[in-house]
Amino acid sequence: MRIFVGAVSLSLSFLGCASVQPRLLPELTQVDVSRPRVVSATTVAGTGCGPNALRIAIDDLLSIDGVHGFIAAVLEEDTAKGKDCVVITAHPFTYGCAPAPHSFRSPQPKLIPAGPAQCASTNTCDADCATYASKLNSGEFETSGFKNRCVTRCQQNDTAFMTCARAVSTPDSVRACEAQR
Numbered sequence: 001m002r003i004f005v006g007a008v009s010l011s012l013s014f015l016g017c018a019s020v021q022p023r024l025l026p027e028l029t030q031v032d033v034s035r036p037r038v039v040s041a042t043t044v045a046g047t048g049c050g051p052n053a054l055r056i057a058i059d060d061l062l063s064i065d066g067v068h069g070f071i072a073a074v075l076e077e078d079t080a081k082g083k084d085c086v087v088i089t090a091h092p093f094t095y096g097c098a099p100a101p102h103s104f105r106s107p108q109p110k111l112i113p114a115g116p117a118q119c120a121s122t123n124t125c126d127a128d129c130a131t132y133a134s135k136l137n138s139g140e141f142e143t144s145g146f147k148n149r150c151v152t153r154c155q156q157n158d159t160a161f162m163t164c165a166r167a168v169s170t171p172d173s174v175r176a177c178e179a180q181r
Contacts, residue, residue: 022074022075022076023074023075023076024072024073024074025072025073025074025075026071026072027069027070027071027072027073028058028061028069028070028071028073028088028090029062029068029069029070030069031069031071031093032095035095035157036095036096036097036157037068037093037094037095037096038093038094038096038097039071039091039092039093040091040092040093041091042091043072043089043090043091044061044064044070044089044090044092045060045061045087045088045089046058046059046060046061046062046087046088046090047060047078047085047086047087047088048060048085048086049083049084049085049086050083050084050085051084053084053085053086054075054086054088056086057086057087057088058088060088061088061090064092066094067092067093067094068093068094068095069092069093070090070091070092070093071090071091071093072090072091073088073089073090074088074089074090075087075088076088076089095156095157096155096156096157097155097157125150125151125154125155126151128150128154128162128165128166129147129150129151129154129165130147131166132146132147132150132165132166132168132174132177133146133147133150133174135168135169135170135171135173135174136171136174136175137171138171146174146178149178150165160180161177161180164176164177164180165177
C-alpha cells in the first residue's frame, strides 16, 4: 500500500507548530476508483509519538489486517504529557461489493460502486456458482468446496474467473477455471 503523498508533505508543516488545527486528507492511501469498495461508517485511529510521530501513526493504521486503505483521514496533534504525538483517524475500506467481517466494521457500511452495474453481478453469484460446481459431476463435499470458492471469487469481482466459470460445460473445464489465479 502506498501512502498518500499529501500526508508526508504535511508532516513537515504539521509537527512544527504547537497549536495546529486538525487537518483533513481525502485519502490517506491510494484509492482505485475503478473498483467498488465498502467503506466503514466508523473510524479507526493510529497514534504515534516522538520525532517520527506521523510515520508511526500511519504504520499503526496500516497494521490493521484485511483493510485495503483509508479515506477521510483527520490528522491531529496531541501534546498531552509534554510529548509530540499525532493521532490519525480515518474510515477504513475494503474493495468488493460485500463488507468483509472486521471487528471495526459498523453494522451499516457504505458501498461505493465504481460503475453502475459492477456490483449487480454479485446478486447472481450463488446461482452462477451452483451451476458452475454442478458441472464438476463429483461428490457433495468437493462440489460444495468448488461452489464456495467460486462465490468468494465472484464477490471479489474476479471477472476473468467468472467469465470462465459461466462458460464451463465439463468437469475438465471446471478444473481449468479453478486453476486460474
